[in-house]
Amino acid sequence: MQRFCLIFLTVLASAVTLKAKTLIVYYSYTNNVHRVVTELQRQIEADVVRVQPAEKGLDYAADNYKIGSAQIAAIRNNPNDAASYPAIDPVDVDLSQYSTIIIGAPLWWSNMAAPLQTFLFKHGKEMAGKNIGLIVSSASSGISGVESDAKRLIPDGKFLTPSLWIKSSQTSNAKSLLETWLKNINYSSLDTPDMTDNQISIKIGEKAVLTATLTENSSAAALLRLLSSGPVTIDMHDYANMEKVGSLPESLPRNDTYFTTGPGDLVLYLGNQFVIYYDTNSYNFTRLGKINGNYSGAELKSLLGDGNVTVTLSSGGASSGITEFEADKRLNDGKVYDLKGNLVSAASSDLSSLTPGIYIVNGHKTMVGKH
Ligand SMILES: Cc1cc2nc3c(=O)[nH]c(=O)nc-3n(C[C@H](O)[C@H](O)[C@H](O)COP(=O)(O)O)c2cc1C
Structure with a gap:
């Protein structure tokens, strides 16, 4: 269910340069x-x-x-x-x-x-x-x-x-x-490339742009290399109520290991499936990176929305992850809401009592307790 009309504000960082070809x-x-x-x-x-x-x-x-x-x-x-x-x-x-x-x-x-x-x-x-x-x-x-x-x-x-x-x-x-x-x-x-510029941005439909930090492995390096020639758009769908998954335009080298995912993990599955996890899963697959900001599973699920979503990956992170983007103006009433629109606090003047996370404050999506 789409409750909010969210518009992102972002500046993309400079393109990635890879040294190790x-x-x-x-x-x-x-x-x-x-x-x-x-x-x-x-x-x-x-x-x-x-x-x-x-x-x-x-x-x-x-x-x-x-x-x-x-x-x-x-x-x-x-x-x-x-x-x-x-x-x-x-x-x-x-x-x-x-x-x-x-x-x-x-x-x-x-x-x-x-x-x-x-x-x-x-x-x-x-x-x-x-x-x-x-x-x-x-x-x-x-x-x-x-x-x-x-x-x-x-x-x-x-x-x-x-x-x-x-x-x-x-x-x-x-x-x-x-x-x-x-x-x-x-x-x-x-052949370990220079991964100092290891941030990518992940634009989710027209809702938000998140920043992710890539893992240091040849799979993530190949992803960076792919993105260095331009953004990549992926049609993603839900799988097993734990992830959004979609096909990359080309296969990347695999570095599969058995591990348990958490919310925000970016994973390469079978060499050409790009996966964003919002829940846990234990399997043999390749770590690509993690979305910055320690989003909870519920927050990510809400950002990714229900059903199919178009996600665009670009090299360079968004200016500072999501800092603020426009939310439902109906919630601009001086109170604090969670991403589902549930009332969290009757007053937006005191955010210090809130658990760190993303809230709708005065109608704006706002990160509390995060950089
Ligand atoms: C003009 C010429 C000179 C060669 N001289 C030698 C040589 O002095 N000593 C040697 O062990 N092999 C020599 N070889 C054999 C090659 O080094 C060898 O067959 C090599 O595997 C050829 O590689 P290629 O099939 O990629 O051309 C010579 C081959 C050619 C064509």
Whole structure:
């Protein structure tokens, strides 16, 4: 039942900036590195660039690797001259977006495959200060020459140690080799985004805008990333008299754990269902955050209303949660009402005796005892 006509007052905070995106850059002639990168993409969230030589159809292995060895020799002879590097197709990538770059390199004559060296000769200086991970594929040769090439071409990279060497015969074991390597370089802590700006606003129909604080996990980070390209509107419905739930436009990574929800908890269910809890539920799902302000279940239920509601999520919190918005003018009679319109106090002059919460005071929705 809709008792109040509520209009929100809010100013949205600045947009979120995320620092922790990963880019994978690789070259692959016979697709071993390609297979490794395909597996890596299953394990981490990353954008991918595959470098392609401008000249198509070259057989680098023919005549005892004649073309490949000529390209490597040219670079070795004159590494500071752009003309030493084979041309590659243009690559449209804004490296400033990424904090970590993983390079997937085939080994050619103990060096980094020439087309990949071309990319790094052009862009390696833009990678200054970034985390650089190196994965090298060779038939049998050790990878120190490829590591030296990477360091020469990315002089100010923060190289992650160790590099990962996957022999071509080990390509089918890439899954476990990558899992171990990602642990060794402590990738999960590298990829924790900057969550200092971890507030989002939740606009409930035309009634109210609440602010929520997101949890520090990859699911909430992915939600922030989604919201950084614009607000997301979700059609939500009640479920089991404990939550409003609706579909996100895309799935987010899951960090499911078993826990019991409380009012205001924001939860990701099955990877793509966004849930606002107004009551308790124990289940295996992912914490996304919590609505600020310690609203009671009854208050949230009242704000969310009965039945379906359209909820819009935006990055950045509302100016200070709900501070005040217009309520039913019929309740503007100098008395204090609860959100259901029940009389709480005959006088609005003394709010100090009230339990902290949201009340209708002089016809305005007012938080008592909260910031
Ligand atoms: C031109 C060229 C030179 C190579 N030189 C070596 C080498 O010196 N030592 C070695 O162990 N493998 C060498 N290889 C083999 C590759 O490093 C190996 O097959 C790798 O898995 C290729 O990766 P890709 O399939 O992604 O292109 C060479 C391959 C090519 C094409």
